[in-house]
Amino acid sequence: MPAPLVTPPQPHGPVPTTRQLQWHQHEFYGFLHFGVNTFTDREWGYGDEDPALFNPTDFDADQIASTAAAAGMTGLILTCKHHDGFCLWPSRYTQHSVRHSPWKSGEGDMVREISDACARQGIRFGAYLSPWDRNHAEYGRPQYVDDYRKQLVELTTEYGDLFEVWFDGANGGDGHYGGANETRHIDRRTYYDWETTWQIIRKHQPGAVMFSDAGPDVRWVGNEKGIAGDPCWSTLSTKALYPGFGGDWNTGFEPDMVNAWASDGQMLNEGDRGGEGWLPAECDVSVRPGWFYHTAEDDQVRTPEQLLELYFHSVGRGASFLLNVPPDRRGRWHERDVESLLGFRRRLDDIFTRDLACEAQISASQTRGNADEFAPGRLLDADPLTYWSTDDDQVSAEVTLQFPSPVTLNLIRLREHLPLGQRVDKFILQTRQGDEWQTFGQGSAIGNCRLLRGQTTTTTAVRIGILTGAACPALQEIGIFYDSDAAE
Ligand code: FUL
Numbered sequence: 001m002p003a004p005l006v007t008p009p010q011p012h013g014p015v016p017t018t019r020q021l022q023w024h025q026h027e028f029y030g031f032l033h034f035g036v037n038t039f040t041d042r043e044w045g046y047g048d049e050d051p052a053l054f055n056p057t058d059f060d061a062d063q064i065a066s067t068a069a070a071a072g073m074t075g076l077i078l079t080c081k082h083h084d085g086f087c088l089w090p091s092r093y094t095q096h097s098v099r100h101s102p103w104k105s106g107e108g109d110m111v112r113e114i115s116d117a118c119a120r121q122g123i124r125f126g127a128y129l130s131p132w133d134r135n136h137a138e139y140g141r142p143q144y145v146d147d148y149r150k151q152l153v154e155l156t157t158e159y160g161d162l163f164e165v166w167f168d169g170a171n172g173g174d175g176h177y178g179g180a181n182e183t184r185h186i187d188r189r190t191y192y193d194w195e196t197t198w199q200i201i202r203k204h205q206p207g208a209v210m211f212s213d214a215g216p217d218v219r220w221v222g223n224e225k226g227i228a229g230d231p232c233w234s235t236l237s238t239k240a241l242y243p244g245f246g247g248d249w250n251t252g253f254e255p256d257m258v259n260a261w262a263s264d265g266q267m268l269n270e271g272d273r274g275g276e277g278w279l280p281a282e283c284d285v286s287v288r289p290g291w292f293y294h295t296a297e298d299d300q301v302r303t304p305e306q307l308l309e310l311y312f313h314s315v316g317r318g319a320s321f322l323l324n325v326p327p328d329r330r331g332r333w334h335e336r337d338v339e340s341l342l343g344f345r346r347r348l349d350d351i352f353t354r355d356l357a358c359e360a361q362i363s364a365s366q367t368r369g370n371a372d373e374f375a376p377g378r379l380l381d382a383d384p385l386t387y388w389s390t391d392d393d394q395v396s397a398e399v400t401l402q403f404p405s406p407v408t409l410n411l412i413r414l415r416e417h418l419p420l421g422q423r424v425d426k427f428i429l430q431t432r433q434g435d436e437w438q439t440f441g442q443g444s445a446i447g448n449c450r451l452l453r454g455q456t457t458t459t460t461a462v463r464i465g466i467l468t469g470a471a472c473p474a475l476q477e478i479g480i481f482y483d484s485d486a487a488e
Contacts, residue, residue, distance in 0.1 A: 006369030045084025047134030059331025085135025137178025226285030231445030233271030316451030
């Protein structure tokens with residue numbers, strides 16, 4: 001007789017869509033701010049810049065993409081158009097583009113070159129298309145929205161698969177606007193009609209997530225410092241961001257981004273346990289003070305150690321780490337930035353290559369239906385489809401790892417099985433010291449990834465206690481590491 005089938009736990013609360021689940025695996029990827037600002041030394045172009053200014057002297061998409069891959073980035077998001085309106089591809093819907101620059105005699109297409117180089121390096125490509133366009137004569141009127149959508153169609157149909165489409169929130173105000181040189185205000189609630197605009201991406205790039213301050217797929221973390229809240233829930237009270245919305249959250253569509261702007265930064269930073277939507281956070285931050293390259297900032301590049309801190313504060317709290325590394329006037333990543341990126345990657349490798357958990361005997365206070373498919377060994381099999389779980393009424397539970405000989409550790413990683421939602425509220429990590437259990441660390445919220453650093457400890461056993469939760473735990477992974485540099 002075959003053993004009776006043990007049913008998996010029911011999902012708790014909101015759960016990620018397939019595209020969000022795939023995005024969660026990306027964790028660390030790069031941002032490329034490149035355009036006329038690179039050549040004018042500005043952060044926000046006015047829109048009247050001469051396209052002739054754009055002329056990288058030694059552009060090398062492979063230098064950028066191969067360094068990104070070597071640094072552990074899983075993708076690159078390019079500012080195809082920033083607020084100044086200059087398009088890095090020869091868009092049919094503006095004159096303000098690479099077509100009118102001396103670079104490759106107007107025959108160049110930077111979006112093509114970067115997306116192709118990403119494909120060659122086995123990393124993903126994403127597009128940033130600024131809704132605000134300070135060059136476009138029709139900005140503020142219906143014609144511009146039409147052109148904006150056509151540009152989105154170009155980007156989503158002519159450059160292969162995108163993993164993310166990025167909409168920044170800056171909008172309105174003064175600009176060149178085809179020579180009008182005036183201030184134009186838009187009604188944020190209605191002007192872009194985002195619901196219609198987003199359908200373009202859903203239609204042509206169903207696998208791509210869309211980022212804006214409040215989604216629909218990925219939310220802003222509420223600051224540009226690269227720091228997620230502790231805890232940082234992937235769920236959010238989208239109704240608080242969009243009061244009055246009566247739609248269906250499951251479609252992932254929201255009516256507009258307006259209330260996100262007026263929203264509580266803390267809510268974006270920490271999320272909301274009990275929120276109705278799955279809306280995970282992305283931490284965007286630059287490796288330098290500015291988003292665009294400025295020679296004057298060459299000695300202000302973040303160090304590998306600072307990047308590692310950002311990693312712990314973003315990926316380590318269940319969010320993603322979007323690190324901007326701006327190409328310089330040559331059209332390459334500057335040597336100092338490359339050095340930092342590769343140094344950061346070496347640190348990650350040093351820390352994460354040896355997972356001590358794999359050397360332990362693992363047991364649990366309870367296993368769901370005593371079934372092998374939910375056994376604690378699933379925490380160590382590196383398979384994202386498997387997890388340890390307990391019976392429905394066993395919300396508090398614990399897992400113990402027993403080592404054959406003492407190990408030294410100072411970092412523990414936990415992952416929840418996201419298709420079943422965020423279930424754990426509070427957990428504690430302990431190490432065995434003689435006859436006692438000592439607290440190594442504790443926290444609330446696990447989600448995609450939770451990294452907990454603690455005192456360097458030598459021990460023969462580690463215990464993960466799930467103290468409270470909204471439903472029985474479904475833990476996907478535990479990793480135990482030793483960062484020798486942190487121990488010094
Ligand atoms: C903001 C923009 O205004 C900045 O220039 C930069 O692109 C940043 C990532 O997003 O909204």
